[in-house]
Amino acid sequence: MNGLAALCRRHQSVLLVLFLLQIQSLGLDIDSRPTADVCATHTISPGPKGDDGVKGDLGDEGKHGKVGRSGPKGIKGQLGDAGDQGNIGKTGPIGKKGDKGEKGLLGVPGEKGKAGTVCDCGRYRKVVGQLDISVARLKTSMKFVKNVIAGIRETEEKFYYLVQEEKSYRESLTHCRIRGGMLAMPKDAAANTLIADYVAQSGFFRVFIGVNDLEREGQYVFTDHTPLQNYSNWGEGEPSDPHGHEDCVEMLSSGRWNDTECQRTMYFICEFVKKKK
Numbered sequence: 001m002n003g004l005a006a007l008c009r010r011h012q013s014v015l016l017v018l019f020l021l022q023i024q025s026l027g028l029d030i031d032s033r034p035t036a037d038v039c040a041t042h043t044i045s046p047g048p049k050g051d052d053g054v055k056g057d058l059g060d061e062g063k064h065g066k067v068g069r070s071g072p073k074g075i076k077g078q079l080g081d082a083g084d085q086g087n088i089g090k091t092g093p094i095g096k097k098g099d100k101g102e103k104g105l106l107g108v109p110g111e112k113g114k115a116g117t118v119c120d121c122g123r124y125r126k127v128v129g130q131l132d133i134s135v136a137r138l139k140t141s142m143k144f145v146k147n148v149i150a151g152i153r154e155t156e157e158k159f160y161y162l163v164q165e166e167k168s169y170r171e172s173l174t175h176c177r178i179r180g181g182m183l184a185m186p187k188d189a190a191a192n193t194l195i196a197d198y199v200a201q202s203g204f205f206r207v208f209i210g211v212n213d214l215e216r217e218g219q220y221v222f223t224d225h226t227p228l229q230n231y232s233n234w235g236e237g238e239p240s241d242p243h244g245h246e247d248c249v250e251m252l253s254s255g256r257w258n259d260t261e262c263q264r265t266m267y268f269i270c271e272f273v274k275k276k277k
Ligand SMILES: *[C@@H]1O[C@H](CO)[C@@H](O)[C@H](O)[C@H]1NC(C)=O
Pocket: 226, 227, 229, 230
């Protein structure tokens, strides 16, 4: 046992190194090694001090230290200089209207103007000429509309309009009059023919015309009280008036006149005098 202890003492470092190398290379448990048991039971005294080691390299930078305590309160500062001027304020509300001023003095009269230039009349005359043509065309169109669509007939002096509403003689008179006209009074052959053609072309047989003897029996007059002195177109044997009841006059589509009862109702023709220019 003494011999082994001495061996251990002498070679403990070597043994320890060998032991550690064995553990590393074999991966064995340290407690199961008999060599360890042998050395562990004996006191191992330190060896002589070794030589000084070579100075190591410079270490990494250390961590930041803790935040220090707050310092003492500073001395009060002096009053600063005056600041810059502020921005201009918002615009205020509009003020009330002021009083009317007094009338000013008369101004100095202006200078005499330059003489005007002669107008380019040729061009305008051409335009006006074209307008006249357009107006003439329009008039023709209007005449067509009146004659064909509206059914109005006209002469140089008058319009004639066949009213297709059955009315008594007096109602017919009123109808024409409130429209500014008269019950048609054919005072010559031309007017009579125009009215007769109008009635015939419209497909009717009879219309009231403005002739009657309401004021004096047997004395026929136009509704404007002019006598039938220059023109009449009675049918054969007319006016007959057997019982004195036929005081009004109708025109047949042939253009012939026939006395008839005023209470009868039929279509009639109004005439309108064209306004003189
Ligand atoms: C009849 O005709 C003549 C001549 O045309 C005229 O002067 C006269 O006024 C007419 N009379 C009536 C009542 O229309």
